[in-house]
Amino acid sequence: MTHTTNDRPDRRAGGAVVPVLAFAGIVVAVMQTLLVPVIKDLPQLLDTESSNATWVLTSTLLSGAVATPIMGRLGDLYGKRRMLISSLAVMVAGALVSAVTSQLLTMIVGRTLQGFAMGAIPLGIGLMRDMLPREKLGSAMALMSSSIGVGGGLALPAAALVAQHTDWHALFYGAAGLGAVAIALTLLVVPESPMRAKGSFDLPGALGLAVGLVLLLLPVTKGSDWGWSSGLTLGLFGASVAVLLLWGVFELRVKAPLVDLRTTARREVLLTNLASIMVGVSFYVVSLVLPQLLQLPEATGYGLGQSMVAAGLCVAPLGLTMMFTAPLYARLSARYGPKVTLITGMLIIGAGYGGGLGLMDAAWQTIVTSVVLGAGIGLAYSSLPALIVGAVPASETGAANGLNTLMRSIGTSVSSAVIGMVLANTANDVGGVAVPTMHGFRVSFLIATAAVAVGLLLALFLPKAARPAQHTQLRASSEEDANLERAEEVLRGFRGRVLDATGAPVARAKVTLIDHRGRQAGSTLSDAEGAYAVPVPSGGSYVLAARAPGHGPLASSATHPGAERAVALDLSLPGAPLPGETVSA
Template identity: 90%
Template sequence: MPETTTDQPTRIAGGAVVPVLAFAGIVVAVMQTLLVPVIKDLPQLLDTAPSNATWVLTSTLLSGAVATPIMGRLGDLYGKRRMLVLSLAVMVVGALVSAFTDQLLTMIVGRTLQGFAMGAIPLGIGLMRDMLPREKLGSAMALMSSSIGVGGGLALPAAALVAQHTDWHALFYGAAGLGALAILLTFLVVPESPMRAAGSFDLLGALGLSAGLVLLLLPITKGSDWGWSSGTTLGLFAAAVVVLLLWGLYELRVQAPLVDLRTTARREVLLTNLASIMVGVSFYVVSLVLPQLLQLPTATGYGLGQSMVVAGLCVAPLGLTMMFTAPVYARLSARYGPKFTLITGLVVIAIGYGGGLGLMDAAWQTIITSVILGAGIGLAYSSLPALIVGAVPASETGAANGLNTLMRSIGTSVSSAVIGMVLANTANNVNGVAVPTMHGFRVSFLIATAAVAVGLVLAVFLPKTARPAQHTQLRASSEEEANLERAEEVLRGFRGRILDAGGAPVARAKVTLIDRRGRQAGATVSAEDGSYALAVPAQGAYVLAARALGHGPLASSATHSGEERTVALDLSLPGEAVNA
């Protein structure tokens, strides 16, 4: 999925771009966790069974899981800011649909539309990658990636306050207003990225991914009602496996896939994405368990009898701690690399859930659990985009980060479905109302701990990354310098100068990298001193084609071993041919 630039210079990102993009991420998180304070009341509010009410949350996570790679790919093709605005607009429409209904199916439709806003996370990271100087990119991506937790933590007490004192539908009006504000700020502050990828949109791949994920999550949530050994449950699981396998085979064959599985198959990308699923599982468990534990009446013998607002305030440190870990991550990553910070984050999460099993007897204990988990999740979330960006060519940033966010969304979707099923199956029936039990809460924490353990093993096997360079980086002030800085982020590639027939440097020469199949694998424009740099996606033989106004074209064959090093190659353009 090669990426090219327009003829216009890259616009310089203003100081407000990162806060606005982070605000968009916070709005997405608010939407995602909007109903957590009223989750225990959803069956009564919608007049349905607890297992059905779970889909009000799961549908949002599921549509978000599907939307992330779709919006990432559309952003690469048609403009990241344009798709960011579109995803937020769909969220606003969904919030308004939910605001006017008490019917389960209509509510699920509205929540499904709201889930499309999850595409804002990879789009925001992609915009940062395209516009920011290298020295600011790491901390900015960490802030954007952590915004999902920051918004969730801030949304819990605010949503609880609204739900406790007004009609719960007001939550959706608030979400719609925040979404509209994010759209306005994006239009006013965030410039469109000039980077574009070649190819077309993979509609069949999008439909296949959607169908596979629905077939997978539906029996997880309804298996206890249908029976885990029933024909319906087993049939849906089998259908999910078949559909996802066929989808994978199709993605490997299509020329412009929604998800580049070959890129995904790289060790560092594959392990990072698998670890992302585990981080997603661990993040959502605490958001589902602690608010319910805090709000259950003390008459149960284990409930803490707190109001919605107090419960929200006790869980709020989860998001606030994630926000404060962003600068900590930047320092740790700069010194030790993102792999180290990911492992550190997972260890802290494991400590939080392990200790949390014994810290469920008082409200202050849940605050301690929230702080520890927030610190760990913040470090882990901040590390993931940096690991992905460092492992793929610049042309695949949007799609690769979209896939990584997809993995996190799959983790939260599975977490919502599984924890909802666990709490429903272990609940006691009191006067026709299902009341979660302490056993269900502890099992949920154990599931999260097991997921973190798996994620830790995956992170340990990530390949070692080079320690970040300590020298000062200059701000990208033109299209040429921006392209060079992007290429420098991946050490593997070609580097050199474009020269004329007399050996003088040629500025603004278009340099194209072509792989052995004749496909464009990258493109850049030479700087004022004639220098260029191009990253290669893999080892192999390539052709570097260069052309510039007033000079004849040149095509030069070159081979790269695939090692983390640059191959020096100067290209001398012949004089322009003159027809007789």
Template identity: 85%
Template structure:
């Protein structure tokens, strides 16, 4: 399959691109965390049974799981900025619907629509890959990936504050307002990427994956209510296996599949996705345990007696520390590679949960646990998109990161179900109310530690991503300084001319060759007549990017099928741009 650049960016990416896309991730996290402070009150608020009220949370999870890979693929095909705006728009509609109802069914519909916002994470990472220079990409993707934790950490105390002092529907009006603000900022700041994948949207694949995920996640999230050995739970698990197997066989036969399973089956992609599930499990355990421990009354003998808002503030450093680790990750990754930062992050998470087993007797200890776990989860989350981007072609970034985000969601779903079951089975009943026990909290932390240990083991077997050799960098540097005047100088690779919007040659334009792992494979500058030539190390898919002073950047995908003749590729740069 070949991929092409089917258009030019309307304008150059500004310095505000990364903050705006990270803000989109924060909005997603706010939408997810919105109802955490009022979970226990939902049956009364919606005038329904507790088992029915849980669908308000389950519906968001299911729709998010379905939407994430689908929106990623649609972004690859039709434009990531366009699909990002579409995802946020659906979320705003869902938030407004939830804001005006107190009935169960409309609330479930509204929360299902809000789940579509989950697609913003892979779409944002894909936009960054297409738009940003390589030296800024690592820290930008780290910030985008960790933004979901940042948003969750910040939203928890704010949502608790609103829930305590205002009508709970105000939460949804706030989420809708944030969504509208994010849409406006995206329209103003984020240019559309020219990168497009060829082919059409795989509708049967999307329906098959949707059905398989719903059949898998329904018993995961509802198993504790239905009974893990009940016919409904086991039947749905069996149906999920059958549907996903049939879907997988179908995807292998389709020319333009929703998910390229051959790429997904590569060792580096498969192990990264499996490790992502474990990181998702570890992230959600602390979010479930610490707020409950902090809010339990001191009369229990182990509860810390904090208010809803105080508990939120004590857990907030989890998200804030994740945000602060993004620049640290960028420096560590540049020196040692994302595999090392993933291993380091998981090791820090293990330390946090290990220490947490003995640090549950005072509120300040929860603060310490939050900071340690935030640092570890921030490093781990930041490493995941870099590992994925380095292992897939540029035109599959959206779909591949969508699948990776889905794996994290599955991790949090499994975590929610398992920890919910543990806390329920170890609870004491006091006055007809089930109260979680310290034993249940400690078992939950042990489960998180075990998940991190499995993740560490998986990460150890990831292949080390090689950095460009020093002599290659020196050669590229000398070529940039000297320039190449004539395209015929390359025997095997890409050659052509860099032109402006009127077809005139552009001299001294920087032309960069990027391989399918996202690494620089060569660089040069165009001659006085606009000509350039780049040799390729091997046949395959590449991205040829060009930039010049006074012109917008351009990235064009092309495939070299071997042979001694260079592939002709002219690069037409957009016109004058607003300075970044």
């Protein structure tokens, strides 16, 4: 028998893991919103048309949309920490490419590489689930999920300060430096997860997804230039539909798909992912509209005449409010469940955009809009991973959260492309420079409001909200006890004891059975004497994953012959219980 273990960090190391992973998420957000302060100047800086300059932002979001399920799957297969570091390293390389060029195509290449960092979000959430005790997991996942907004909000004034007083290429050197710091901290603080999924990487699935999304977003951004009824535009839309349909059929037939569409078809997963697209759309609209409105000169009759730095400071509350809503989410979700917090967040976002339509006449009004939207987006973003994690087995966490982040990334990519197209088509030509109009800003806010309305409708159809945390834990405990009782009546399976490093029994340890495809085949809790029993559906290779608060996790591989007999297998968890810690499910 072979098994893989990974010492769980002590309290000091464990306390540092969450801030480091959240910092990695913030670095990703900084990269994503890096160019927002100079977005109105990109056509001049890159000597290109407005519709082409939009791709400097859209390419990053698009590559991020493709990278998230890819890195999530690679993390499940080869190690989440390893893939997290790889994602950040590709981002650093892309930032350095962009730092040395003012050519459109080279800039797009660099920005595309930077988008790979988006995989850090699902990988960080997966690492948290593998390492943290249940009572700390909810707030940690909320912080990681909302870090994308926190970093984006904080990056705006910082990036504006740099761009206003130095060469704008310095923004990329700064992003590369932050990425290097995140890599170093991850190497020093974050341990590798021992959880591994079985199977291989689905390269055709990754290529199919990338091609399908490019074919979709290209006509969205260029349709107004080519003509919406032109053969090229309609042909690309048709090609994207065909490629994505073929991709879906392929994913359903392959043994180890990049995206498990059968899991995705579960009602709670499907509705959460569709709502995630709408949240992604609503998040990026405000980041594109308000900085431009604030920086336009007052001579336009509607511009607010603010400097680049002042505009960044006015929008910064968007991210700061998201940061403060993360702990609030944990309390609301514990009492009412993540479905209620998602609905609450959607309602607040809708109020922010609806009210924002009439609050565009002064800088202080944009601050109010940013605060309200930040609160709503923070609650909505924090709810999404909890809904996903509660609906899939542990072995699929990385891929499932990768898919969820993919949905959000598709939302932001579509938002970037559509809003960029709207603002370009409604702009006035002043001295050869395209100047966005108030009509374009209002249409953008209306699009965001419509997306929120659709997301709210989807959220209302999610399954009944989870019970409060305490009741949920009690219910989970009773279900696991029932599983244990049923397992003891079954002859075919694995039995044994869960022990600590000293050989003492570990009560209430979670034991999960994972089949050769990396899917959960059963789970149970050890009893007061550390004994467990879990049935197997058939003979073959399995992994028994065991974990308990205060102990390192264990993943032990074993083979069952399939006969009507029980295979004895004791599971020894590394690490002794921490002083004063109680072990509970």
